[in-house]
Amino acid sequence: xxxxTIYKSVESKAPPTQEHMDAMGKFIExxxxxxxLVRTDxxxxxxxxxxxxxxxxxxxxxxxxxxxxxxxxxxxxAIIDVATREEAIEWTKRFLxxxxxxxxxxxxxxxxxxxxxxxxxxxxxxxxxRQ
Amino acid sequence: MSxxxxxxxxxxxxxxxxxxxxxxxxxxxxxxxEDLAQDALLAALERWPETGIPDNPGAWLMATAKHxxxxxxxxxxxxxxxxEQMVPELEERQELSVSDLDTALxxxxxxxxxxxxFTACHPVLSTDARVALTLRLLGGLTTDEIAxxxxxxxxxxxxxxxxxxxxxxxxHVPFEVxxxxxxxxxxxxxxxxxYLIFNEGYSATAGADWMRPGLCEDALRLGRILAELAxxxxxxxxxxxxxxxxxxxxxxxxxxxxxxxxxLEQDRGRWDHLLIRRGLxxxxxxxxxxxxxxxxxxxxxxxxCHARARTPEETDWERIVALYDxxxxxxxxxxxxxxxxxxxSMAYGPATALELVEPLQSEPALRNYHLLPSVRADLLMKLxxxxxxxxxxxxxxxxxxxxxxxxxxxxxxxxxxxDDQLENNHVSSN
Numbered sequence: 001x002x003x004x005t006i007y008k009s010v011e012s013k014a015p016p017t018q019e020h021m022d023a024m025g026k027f028i029e030x031x032x033x034x035x036x037l038v039r040t041d042x043x044x045x046x047x048x049x050x051x052x053x054x055x056x057x058x059x060x061x062x063x064x065x066x067x068x069x070x071x072x073x074x075x076x077x078a079i080i081d082v083a084t085r086e087e088a089i090e091w092t093k094r095f096l097x098x099x100x101x102x103x104x105x106x107x108x109x110x111x112x113x114x115x116x117x118x119x120x121x122x123x124x125x126x127x128x129x130r131q
Numbered sequence: 132m133s134x135x136x137x138x139x140x141x142x143x144x145x146x147x148x149x150x151x152x153x154x155x156x157x158x159x160x161x162x163x164x165e166d167l168a169q170d171a172l173l174a175a176l177e178r179w180p181e182t183g184i185p186d187n188p189g190a191w192l193m194a195t196a197k198h199x200x201x202x203x204x205x206x207x208x209x210x211x212x213x214x215e216q217m218v219p220e221l222e223e224r225q226e227l228s229v230s231d232l233d234t235a236l237x238x239x240x241x242x243x244x245x246x247x248x249f250t251a252c253h254p255v256l257s258t259d260a261r262v263a264l265t266l267r268l269l270g271g272l273t274t275d276e277i278a279x280x281x282x283x284x285x286x287x288x289x290x291x292x293x294x295x296x297x298x299x300x301x302x303h304v305p306f307e308v309x310x311x312x313x314x315x316x317x318x319x320x321x322x323x324x325x326y327l328i329f330n331e332g333y334s335a336t337a338g339a340d341w342m343r344p345g346l347c348e349d350a351l352r353l354g355r356i357l358a359e360l361a362x363x364x365x366x367x368x369x370x371x372x373x374x375x376x377x378x379x380x381x382x383x384x385x386x387x388x389x390x391x392x393x394x395l396e397q398d399r400g401r402w403d404h405l406l407i408r409r410g411l412x413x414x415x416x417x418x419x420x421x422x423x424x425x426x427x428x429x430x431x432x433x434x435x436c437h438a439r440a441r442t443p444e445e446t447d448w449e450r451i452v453a454l455y456d457x458x459x460x461x462x463x464x465x466x467x468x469x470x471x472x473x474x475x476s477m478a479y480g481p482a483t484a485l486e487l488v489e490p491l492q493s494e495p496a497l498r499n500y501h502l503l504p505s506v507r508a509d510l511l512m513k514l515x516x517x518x519x520x521x522x523x524x525x526x527x528x529x530x531x532x533x534x535x536x537x538x539x540x541x542x543x544x545x546x547x548x549x550d551d552q553l554e555n556n557h558v559s560s561n
Contacts (some may be wrong), residue, residue: 001348034145035239035355038405079405081348086141111382 002038002109003080003088005095008072009102011046020100028100031080031091040078072102079109143172144271146189150176151268152243154196155306159332161250162296167203171196176216244269245360246306248353252321255302260295262331263288263322269356270349280346281331318361322370322427325353331376333381347378358413368417369427375410376434381401391539395443407438429458448478473506481513501530505540508547517551520544 016024031037043049046065053061065075078095082088085108092104147168154164177211185191251264266272266280271545274292278285285497309317332346354371383401386392418424424432433454440446455471468491476484488507497503510521524544528537 033356033359035352038409081352083144083348084137084141086137087144090138090141090145 001082001084001088002111003082003085004107004109005078005080005092005104006107007076007078007086007095007099008075008105009075009100010071011066011073011075027095031078031095033085036080036082036087036091038079040076040080042076043074046073068089075099075102135184136176138184139172139175139179140190142184142192146192147172147271148247149189149240150192150196150559152247153193154200155240155247155250156243157197158200159306161247161268161299161306165191165296167196167199168192170199174199211479213320232446241360242308244356245308248321248357248360249308249317250299250304250306252317252324253299253302253304254317254320255304256295256298258324258327260291260298262294262318262328263291265324265350265353266328269353272349280349311313318364318366321357322366324373325357326370326427328353329377347374347381350374356382363420365417365420365422366425366427368413369425369429369431371432372410372413372417373427373434375406375413376431376438379406379410379438385501385535391536394437395446397440402438410438411435422463424457424461426458426462429454429461433458446454446477448474450476453469463499465491469497469503469506470502472510476510476513481510485510485514499530501527501536501540503527508543512543512547512550515550515554517547517554521547521551 028037028040046067049065049067051063051065051067053063055061076099080088080091082091085106088106092106096102096104141227150168150171151161151164154167155161156168158164174195175188175192202332211282247268252261256264262281263274263277267274269522272280274288275285277517278288281288287490308314328346329350332348332350351374354367354374358367358371379402380394380397382403383397383399384392387402412430414428414435417428417431433451436447436451451474452471455467455474459467459471468487472484472487472491475487485507488503488510491503492507494503504523505527508520508527511517511520511523521544524540524547528540528544531537531540
């Protein structure tokens with residue numbers, strides 16, 4: 001089973017310390033060595049990003065980062081292959097202890113079933129991978 | 132199952148191989164190590180629902196298992212002779228705090244895991260036993276899970292594992308990573324076991340299911356673990372690359388009714404590009420290590436040719452033929468010859484390929500191999516020799532043990548009949 005975990009925390013103005021980066025590096029090595037980690041990336045400060053929103057009345061607003069008005073921002077993500085949801089939770093607990101205070105959202109990723117239940121429905125997987 | 136129990140299952144999946152590996156180093160006996168680890172698991176199942184899961188569950192399991200080992204030793208005179216050396220080390224470690232223990236274990240846990248892999252795949256064991264033991268000790272699967280994956284009764288697997296552990300003990304198989312001349316052969320046994328697990332999942336030889344992806348995931352995980360433990364072995368990365376790329380096609384290999392879809396007819400948009408990327412980078416890692424390309428690296432390189440082609444037409448068939456040439460030289464086998472013939476047909480036409488296939492007809496190893504008539508049928512069809520093709524497709528259908536594949540082959544046989552009619556009509560109307 002494949003999960004995406006999305007980590008959210010209060011954005012610190014200071015860059016991460018060497019110690020913190022080393023600890024995270026060690027954790028990533030551990031989860032990779034366990035054959036679980038498929039992919040992960042850290043994200044740069046939200047000041048380099050933007051938020052784009054479409055409202056119900058069809059208006060689009062673009063807000064430049066940093067996102068000062070919100071408490072927690074997405075700080076990174078990982079894609080992992082595990083046997084069960086509980087295993088994803090267990091790895092996420094270990095990740096949080098290294099990453100620091102914040103919240104990780106764990107979501108099972110949609111994987112095209114080997115046997116299509118309904119071939120008349122367009123495949124989401126196709127739509128995503130053709131973008 | 133309660134939440135705590137399933138959380139314990141998750142911890143067990145993550146920690147069991149490490150616990151067993153460390154205990155096996157100390158006790159020198161894989162079977163005993165697993166029993167002790169199981170005892171620790173039972174203790175966790177008793178305690179954790181009340182106390183909650185400890186902060187460092189791995190260290191807790193390890194410490195508990197070690198204390199059991201000491202108790203057991205003190206009680207059992209039988210073990211005295213066998214584990215003379217175990218006691219001092221255990222007594223010494225008992226004095227350490229849990230966190231000390233954890234640090235001490237971290238240092239050599241990789242070596243212990245590698246030793247465990249080599250031991251579970253030891254040539255003194257039958258292939259079935261190697262597979263069962265590897266999934267059990269390193270994959271953290273229960274005997275019931277292994278039984279279900281391989282469609283055999285649970286007691287069969289349980290007995291297989293008990294017997295395997297006894298064999299290891301009776302043969303005094305040392306708990307070590309082999310060195311010297313032995314090493315290559317032993318490594319290829321480990322790789323063979325992992326690939327066999329993968330293939331069992333990828334292409335079930337019997338039953339209605341074309342694939343049992345759970346086993347593919349287990350094999351991939353074992354391969355990825357091994358890639359970190361034996362990072363300097365190109366063949367390990369070759370195997371991982373091969374599995375990642377093959378697994379990337381898992382979802383594209385079946386159609387709406389569950390029928391198999393062959394490589395060239397697959398919708399490449401349904402391939403898992405994340406796995407392809409991992410596969411290509413594992414292959415790159417293997418090739419950067421240099422040396423002669425081994426069979427897994429070559430097979431991965433072939434798989435990579437397909438993975439890199441955005442459309443079937445873009446496939447570099449000449450390169451694939453060259454890779455098969457190298458593979459045939461390294462590990463000559465009728466099956467490699469057959470695959471080479473398929474590539475030759477794509478690169479240089481069906482007539483040349485058919486010449487390569489004909490001598491394989493008398494090959495005893497392929498007598499019951501349905502892909503021989505299937506490939507031959509395909510070539511005959513391309514050469515518009517429809518009646519012969521039809522007979523071959525039907526023969527292939529009667530030989531496969533996979534019901535979905537049989538349906539596909541019969542469908543192709545029927546098409547040959549139709550094509551033949553069309554062709555004849557065409558000829559007569561001219």
